[in-house]
Every structure is written in structure tokens, then in C-alpha cells.
Amino acid sequence: MIKEQFEQLTEVEIIDRVLDGDKPLYEIIVRRFNTYLYKIGRSYSYNHEDTQDLMQDTYIDAFKCLAQFKQGSSFKTWIIRIMLNNCYRKKNKFSFKKETVNEIINENVMPMFNSNNDAQKEIFSHELGKIIEASLLRIPEDYRMVFSLREINGLNVAETSSLLDISEANVKVRLNRAKAMLRTEIEKTYSPEELFEFNLCYCNPFTERVMKKIHEI
Template identity: 45%
Template sequence: MKTDAPTSTPSRAHPAAGAPTDAELIARILAGQKDCFELIIRRYNGALYKVGRSYGLAHATVQDLMQDTYVAAYQALGKFEARATLKTWLIRIMLNHCYQWSRKAAHQPQPAAAMPPTNEAPDTPQSPSTDGQQEILNRELGTVLEHCIQALPPDYRMVFVLRELEGLSSQETAQAIDITETNVNARLSRAKVQLRKQLESWYPRASVYEFNLIYCDEMVARVFRHI
């Protein structure tokens, strides 16, 4: 299998205007248009990848389990009854594969995904005027958020990922992980509280909106051009 991170359209979004719906794709696949399954794979790669990573599994393992999930889903597509959305159904299959893999690997723990070794915030970009600065900042913030989410208890982490990152409703999340909607909402609330504490440990309140010293020279120059 390839080891590149999955590429997909944003999983929160509905199919683009003019794109076939999940129901239409399923009907075409069952009618023999096997190639249509590619659209389903691309549509839900992002969602399944987040589920696997939130389960605490490494990138390569998640990709293997995504493949197993899609194969199992394709083979069982004729049994899909649409009592839940296709996305929720795929997530349930993915979660089952994650659980089975974790049981088998219980005596051979999966190496943890690479994370920053300390609670030090990422280094500040060296140049405030670099064209790619925003992209760099976004990547750094993403790394911090991934670290903080990974530190949540597994039950809270899964609910947070499904509700906040994948945009599932409380009902869909409850269906996906087989708990009540009340428990979904409770776990989400607790996850947010813990996540806030995690973020504060990385970025003290005093550092938020702080005017970093690296910007001072530029500000001095800008002011002196106008006085």
C-alpha cells in the first residue's frame, strides 16, 4: 500500500453540486459499475483516516485498516439498509477493524505516532514577511492540536473527532460508537474542557496575541516612514 496521507475532499461537505449522491453511487455499483466505488473511497478517506488516528494507531496501520474497511464495505454493500448514513456505516466498520487490530496487537504495542517531545510551543517563524508564513503557522497549530487531542482519554477523543472534526450529529455519533446521545454530549463537553486545559499548557494566556519581538524592527521601520 502507499504510505502517503490520504487525499480526499473535505468529509464534512455534502457531494458537490452535480456529483452523485451516496445512494446513487450505491445503486450504480450494485448494478455493476464497479468504478463508481472510487468516488466513495475519495469521499470518505478523510473521515476514516481521522477515526483511525483518533484510535491511537500509527499512520501506516490506519491506511491498512482503511483498505480493509473499504474492501469489507464493498463486499457487504448489498446488505446496506440505509438505516444510518453511508458515512456512519463506514465509520462503524472502520471502528470494528481498529478494535480487532488492537486486540491482536495487545502483546505487541503499536509504536506511538511521532509527537513533539515536550510541552514547548513550536518555534516562532523567523521572518514575519515570508510568503509561506501563514501555512507554516497553520501546520504548527495543527501539530499542537493533534498532540492535545491525542492526549484526551480514548472515549472522549473519539467523540470529539466525530462531532467536531467530522461534523456528525449527536445521533450519528451515537449510532457510530453505540452509545446514547446523552453520553455523546457529556463526553463532548468533558473533551472540550480537557482540550482547553491541554492548549493552555502549550500556550499560556499571556502569550495569546503577544506582539513578538521579531516584529519590532519592522514596526519601527514602518512608523518612521510616516513621521
């Protein structure tokens, strides 16, 4: 387990140290981004085991390419892009339908998720969480991935546009359509952090597994 004083380091500081030979510090990267990558894999319809395999591949790919990371960029976006590429490669497809962007986009609608209400957090149940996850998996993949990046992982429009290689207008279109598809089934406000949660019981053994592979490189 990495000492607490190192956990406050930024991703850039960690990368610099890892590149200088302090390989064990990469564990901070793994623990810090497990939740994000897990939600990407699950949102892409992979099961728990396949998602963990994709996460491991992503961390190893990222480790091998750390020197290529541009320090003025967002590391979160960079590693999510690697995860998305691995997801696409596994399914051997990377195609999106072209939408027209002539429809009216209401950017001022109330967010489907609001994590600021503690009372609502308290009543969020495991059963309802499963309902939400199942509902998400029933909507088309291209809309689901935009929803996952924007609403669940908190990326902005520009980041989502870059990751999915679609226009910012289409990001807005897909997000609105995804919300419309889900809204009839999800009428309450839930915390996005609880969707496809990568629980601590998974995090520790998975991190140990990844770091074992990293030390073998």
C-alpha cells in the same frame, strides 16, 4: 480517474451502479470518505501506515457488504461504523467506562472549532496543527473518539451515540469533558478539517491501491 460527471452522484446512486457491475465507480466512494476514515484511525491513536491499512480493510469490507446497506440510512455513518469496528478489532478491545450523567452539561458553550473565519484559517500553521494533534492523543480514548466524531467529523449526537453504543447523554458528557481537557492547551479557534488531514499526496496512491484490491474481488 473517474470522469467529473460521475462525481455529482449521491452515494445511493453510486451503490446502485456498482451493484449493477460498474465497479470502477467505487473509486468515488473511496475518494469521498478518505478524509473521514483517516481522521477516525488517527484519532484512535493508530499511526499513518496502520490507519491506511484499516481504511483499506474498511473499503473492502464495505464493498463486499454494499447490498446490505439500507438506502434510507446515512452511508457516512454506515462506513464510519465499519471503520470503528476494524479499529476496535485491531486493538482487541471495545470497552468504555460508565459515566454518571448527573453533571451539568453546558450545550451552549462556544465551539472549540470555527471554520468560518478565513483570517484564522490563514494563520493556522503546521506547527500548531501538530500541537493540537498531540494534545488530542493525550486525552483518554473514550473521550477522544467522541470528540473526533462530533467536532472533527461533524456527526450529530444521535449518530455518535449509535456508533459508539452509548447514550446520547453520555455523548454530551464525554464531549464536554474532552473540551475541558483540551481547552487549557488549545486557546485559539482552528479549523477541524485541518486535524489529521489526509493530504492529496496520500489520497491518489492510496485510492489506486484500494481500487486495485477491489478489482481483484
